[in-house]
Amino acid sequence: MAASKRKDWSELLGSGSKTGTSETDASAGPAEPPVTVLMHTIVGNPDNPRPEEDYSDDDPEFRELKASMKEIGQLQPLAVVSRAVFEQAKPEAVAQASAKTRKLLQGAEWVVVTGNRRLAAARQLGWTRIDIRVQDQLGDEDGRIDEAVMIENIHRKNLAPIKEAEYLAGMVKRHGSQEKVAERIGKSQMFVSQRLALLNLAPDLREEVDAGTLKIKEARQVARTSDHTEQRARVAKVKAQAAQSRPATRREAASVQNPVLKPASEQGPAAEGALVQNPVLDSDLPPEEDGARDGAPAGLPGPRSDGPADAEVAHGDSGRPVRQLPYDDPVYVAMHLHAKMELPAFVEGARAWLGILRTEHPEEYAALVRELSELEPQSA
Numbered sequence: 001m002a003a004s005k006r007k008d009w010s011e012l013l014g015s016g017s018k019t020g021t022s023e024t025d026a027s028a029g030p031a032e033p034p035v036t037v038l039m040h041t042i043v044g045n046p047d048n049p050r051p052e053e054d055y056s057d058d059d060p061e062f063r064e065l066k067a068s069m070k071e072i073g074q075l076q077p078l079a080v081v082s083r084a085v086f087e088q089a090k091p092e093a094v095a096q097a098s099a100k101t102r103k104l105l106q107g108a109e110w111v112v113v114t115g116n117r118r119l120a121a122a123r124q125l126g127w128t129r130i131d132i133r134v135q136d137q138l139g140d141e142d143g144r145i146d147e148a149v150m151i152e153n154i155h156r157k158n159l160a161p162i163k164e165a166e167y168l169a170g171m172v173k174r175h176g177s178q179e180k181v182a183e184r185i186g187k188s189q190m191f192v193s194q195r196l197a198l199l200n201l202a203p204d205l206r207e208e209v210d211a212g213t214l215k216i217k218e219a220r221q222v223a224r225t226s227d228h229t230e231q232r233a234r235v236a237k238v239k240a241q242a243a244q245s246r247p248a249t250r251r252e253a254a255s256v257q258n259p260v261l262k263p264a265s266e267q268g269p270a271a272e273g274a275l276v277q278n279p280v281l282d283s284d285l286p287p288e289e290d291g292a293r294d295g296a297p298a299g300l301p302g303p304r305s306d307g308p309a310d311a312e313v314a315h316g317d318s319g320r321p322v323r324q325l326p327y328d329d330p331v332y333v334a335m336h337l338h339a340k341m342e343l344p345a346f347v348e349g350a351r352a353w354l355g356i357l358r359t360e361h362p363e364e365y366a367a368l369v370r371e372l373s374e375l376e377p378q379s380a
Helices: 009-013 060-072 083-089 091-096 099-106 116-124 144-153 161-175 178-185 189-200 203-211 216-222 228-254 330-340 343-360 362-375
Strands: 035-038 078-082 110-114 129-134
Touching: 060 116, 078 083, 083 091, 083 110, 083 144, 110 116, 110 144, 116 129, 144 161, 144 178, 161 178, 161 189, 161 203, 178 189, 189 216, 189 362, 203 216, 203 228, 216 228, 216 362, 330 343, 343 362
Parallel strands: 078 129
Antiparallel strands: 035 129, 078 110
């Protein structure tokens, strides 16, 4: 699993050290205990890639974090550097920060590297003190602060793809190869390569990617050409094709019946030709009576077609209609398979599905893994 390849924080951050002390090797002994500081002496990372709107009760994950911190307190100290170290390591971030942020920075002693969500939650809870672990060694090498932030955020949602790509580019420059970066962040080399391709996009197309109006998969394909005019033309073509396909998709969706509806015979003649009856509740037809369509093996539902409704219902040798699954409704299909298959077979099918997704659609697979990992309980 990708998670097994993630670098332990001690490898990246070291054991931690207090100001004025030498850095201790992580293998030499336990890390220094965290230091408790007043809230007004610490400020969030001005170059934090996560948007400010993440830190509100509109985000259920942030709301859950606040509730956890309110109930059981702070479980993990914030990783910070001194303000002087941050200003020396990240002068461009300081220069580009808003006037309000620069003012806060000038009055702070510490700058958060990882733990901005916890800092925001603590402020909203009205805390006056918080635990930190000083990691000034991150300022010793160019890019290490960015790398720490990147590793913390890359397995979470809402990280702007272009910002992610820019951080990855910096890591590649520092470590020398995409393979080494992939190993450090627990991702595949293909993921790193695909993200870096986004940096070939025209500035306005980058904005569309971050806004979500241009999908990452489509953006990667567009970025294969370096000509920005050609890129825009390709994007326009993709959007035009998508606009043309939407009405047909809505018509298809309208033909799918509620899986809990009564059988067609109880709904009158109009329902007899309905595309989907209730395959979850109805018993399966015997395999020898299932019609095969387009060379499909007997017993498998045929694919949906774009023809009239009466042409979409295949018939077996017995003349009975073959029930067909709504392939544009994945949740329904999954529920149907779960109801019809033995658990071991269902689990094996899920493995096969994930294997195909990982091989053929690595970007979507990575997003799914990230989403599933976020559902697991995590420390604050």
